[in-house]
Amino acid sequence: MSDVIDRLVGIEPGDRLDILRQARLVARENMQASYLALFEPANEGDVTPRERYAVATFVTGVHREDAVAPFYAEGLATLDAELAEAVAAEVADVGTTGPYGSFPPGPLSIEDAPGLRFTVTRHEALGRRISAALEHAHMLVFHPRDASAVWLQGLLDAGWSTTGIVTQSQLVAFLAFQVRVVHGLRVLAVSERNTS
Amino acid sequence: MTDATVSHIGHDAPVAFTQRELEWLPWLEPLPAEALTDRHWAGLVDASRAKSPYFMLLARDPDILGARTRTDKDIFYNTSAGLPRPERELSAAATSRFNGCIYCASVHARFASHFSKRTEDVQHLLDDGVGVDIGERWNAIVAASVALTSTPMYFRAAHIERLRAVGLDDLSVADVINSAAFFNWANRLMLSLGEPDVPK
Numbered sequence: 001m002s003d004v005i006d007r008l009v010g011i012e013p014g015d016r017l018d019i020l021r022q023a024r025l026v027a028r029e030n031m032q033a034s035y036l037a038l039f040e041p042a043n044e045g046d047v048t049p050r051e052r053y054a055v056a057t058f059v060t061g062v063h064r065e066d067a068v069a070p071f072y073a074e075g076l077a078t079l080d081a082e083l084a085e086a087v088a089a090e091v092a093d094v095g096t097t098g099p100y101g102s103f104p105p106g107p108l109s110i111e112d113a114p115g116l117r118f119t120v121t122r123h124e125a126l127g128r129r130i131s132a133a134l135e136h137a138h139m140l141v142f143h144p145r146d147a148s149a150v151w152l153q154g155l156l157d158a159g160w161s162t163t164g165i166v167t168q169s170q171l172v173a174f175l176a177f178q179v180r181v182v183h184g185l186r187v188l189a190v191s192e193r194n195t196s
Numbered sequence: 197m198t199d200a201t202v203s204h205i206g207h208d209a210p211v212a213f214t215q216r217e218l219e220w221l222p223w224l225e226p227l228p229a230e231a232l233t234d235r236h237w238a239g240l241v242d243a244s245r246a247k248s249p250y251f252m253l254l255a256r257d258p259d260i261l262g263a264r265t266r267t268d269k270d271i272f273y274n275t276s277a278g279l280p281r282p283e284r285e286l287s288a289a290a291t292s293r294f295n296g297c298i299y300c301a302s303v304h305a306r307f308a309s310h311f312s313k314r315t316e317d318v319q320h321l322l323d324d325g326v327g328v329d330i331g332e333r334w335n336a337i338v339a340a341s342v343a344l345t346s347t348p349m350y351f352r353a354a355h356i357e358r359l360r361a362v363g364l365d366d367l368s369v370a371d372v373i374n375s376a377a378f379f380n381w382a383n384r385l386m387l388s389l390g391e392p393d394v395p396k
Contacts, residue, residue: 063349166224169388
């Protein structure tokens with residue numbers, strides 16, 4: 001049975017990539033189980049569906065992975081078209097490339113690559129919690145080594161619970177994984193089959 | 197009561213990449229052991245993980261933790277055909293080095309050394325970064341992992357051709373993709389929910 005990665009990559013049953021994915025069947029099944037745990041959760045927990053799709057639209061949008069981003073953007077538009085427009089406008093404002101950021105002071109400081117700390121401009125349309133979530137997601141996508149307890153305090157101050165921060169962090173981190181699997185498999189799909 | 201962050205004043209933070217065993221200190225409260233229900237135990241997958249503050253923090257959302265753990269284990273431990281284990285660990289270590297996750301890099305550099313017996317080459321990667329020359333086969337795996345870890349990703353057909361030129365078949369290439377992609381998940385959790393500590 002095909003799953004969301006098959007759909008995003010464009011894999012049909014019996015394709016060369018379908019057979020490759022069968023060789024890592026437990027991983028394949030649990031990539032799908034991860035997607036379902038985040039986007040069709042058995043219970044909503046501390047993150048609403050709107051919030052989940054807003055974060056997903058932002059994260060996949062700023063990765064500039066056209067095979068994935070519309071999937072989540074359409075999901076958000078179905079839930080809340082106005083919010084989808086605001087998130088799309090924030091995505092359009094992001095021009096950073098990663099990873100960048102600073103190391104703990106010491107011998108690695110010569111590798112420090114400071115960069116933008118993104119702030120949203122559409123607070124009213126996004127609301128306090130989603131504004132904070134998108135700013136956090138930008139840091140996690142582009143400069144995760146700048147993370148600190150202070151960033152998490154900012155999320156708590158914006159109304160997120162500890163458990164909500166865990167779910168939100170899993171969302172961003174899982175999507176960073178999923179866009180890369182899809183990107184990698186799409187490149188592999190069009191490359192010549194190795195017959196040697 | 198409102199939730200709060202946890203501080204670790206005066207702890208010994210590592211300032212360089214290392215193959216030593218490090219600890220990890222959470223910035224948010226892990227679940228207390230007495231709060232674990234059957235659903236939480238299922239999410240932890242291995243009961244021994246209840247001793248880890250990292251897994252006990254992630255156990256606050258047990259369903260995604262369980263699926264994440266099973267994905268991780270199959271990508272790295274299912275060694276029927278495909279990329280040899282040490283090179284999956286190399287991909288994880290290179291990804292962690294590039295993102296800047298000192299804790300993740302320590303674990304997977306240690307595994308890469310253990311399985312390959314190439315401790316010095318692994319240390320060279322940690323010391324000098326992902327542009328290091330540690331032989332063409334390993335260079336090709338590091339370069340592919342880095343291209344896929346960059347945002348936006350610039351992993352292209354040329355990276356796959358380079359992997360094939362050093363002997364990787366399609367399943368091995370897919371294993372590189374999965375290993376590097378997975379550490380883009382792991383690094384972001386480890387880096388943003390707590391920090392590494394040098395044990396006394």
